[in-house]
Amino acid sequence: MSRIIVFGAGGRAGRAVTGEALSRGHEVTAAVRNPDAHRTLERPGVTLVRGDVTAPGEVSSLAPGHDAAVHAVSPFSGPEADFSTLDPEFFVKSADALLAGLEAAEAPSLLLVGLFANLVTPDGVPVMDDPGLFPEHIRPFALAHTAGLERLRAAGAGVRWLMLTPPAALDPDGPRTGRYAFGGETLVDAPLSYADLAVAIVDEIESPTRRGRVSVFTPAAEAGRTT
Template identity: 60%
Template sequence: MTSIVIFGAGGRAGRAVTAEAHRRGHRVTGVVRDPARHPSLSADRVVQGDVQDAAAIADLVRGHDAAVNAVSPASGPEELAALGHLDEKWFVTADDALLTGLAAAGVPRLVLIGLFANLRAADGGLLLADPAVLPAEFRPFALAHTAGLEHLRAADTPVDWLMITPPAQLDAAAPRTGRYRTGGETATGSTLSYADLAVAALDEIENPRHHRTRISIFD
């Protein structure tokens, strides 16, 4: 049995990863902003935490085998539209805090949930640069996410991290199939269920195949 701490366990992706980890018999700690709002999470314990607080992260993750980061400052288009100004370093700060906290606690593996918009189109350009793919109001969020990815790539860290990037169309209602395909920097598929995103994350914790890189996944 593996012990996994999941940041953002109350969001769509985090809740799916938490359920999949529980399904596989792992010991799960769910980290959320307000535990009282998530009484039904399928975690062994649910705790309050801030993904941008390195010292607190070290205490939260100590004794675990792996961590998942599914935190986002907004969980959907409506929430993003209502967010207003987003600190362009939000994901950089979070990634740095996670790498620092996990290294201090001796937790070796970190799986992060990425964003489709910094994958590349067939012509080589970033999807986030195409307003037909990503409306202009969401571009600052995509750029902040991309800055976080680049920060990970440049980090000198003992933590074996992996960013898993799903396609644009993630379906919360679609069933778990247990199947998915993997790709590189170019967007290939367009759909995936949250449940199968969670399958990919747990597969990479149980049997790591990709290291210190970003992969795309799709159905």
């Protein structure tokens, strides 16, 4: 049994990871900005706490006692969002807070959900630079995500971090098949469910096989096609 703290536990990825971890007998600290808005997360095995992932003091006070942390936070929830208020440093701040807090707590395992925009096409073009694949108006969000990834890559080895980057289609209603595949930096056209993303994250907490940044997608037999 592991103790896992999930930042953004009230979101789509956060709820999926929380549910997957609980189903395997782990204990989850569900960190959300406003616990009163997320009382439905409360159940045996879950401790609901207030926690802003960009606040170093909050992260460092919450981290001790956990074996792993999950970054399932997003400052925006959909392509229709207005990104004019986005802090371009959001994911840099969260990376800094998590790396410092986890290293101090000697809880050196950090799992993060990435964004497909900073994968590359089979031609080597960043997905965010291809308007056919990634809408131009979401570019500020992609750049903010990418800045966070670069911050992680520049960090020392004190925390083992793994960013799992989904395909473009990440389905909140898709089934849990329990199957997924890891790739590298190239986008794979093989939709994944949040449920299977959560399986991959909890598998990597239980038995780490990767570190750094990977793509994660549905295996070819189920997706029908990969590129």
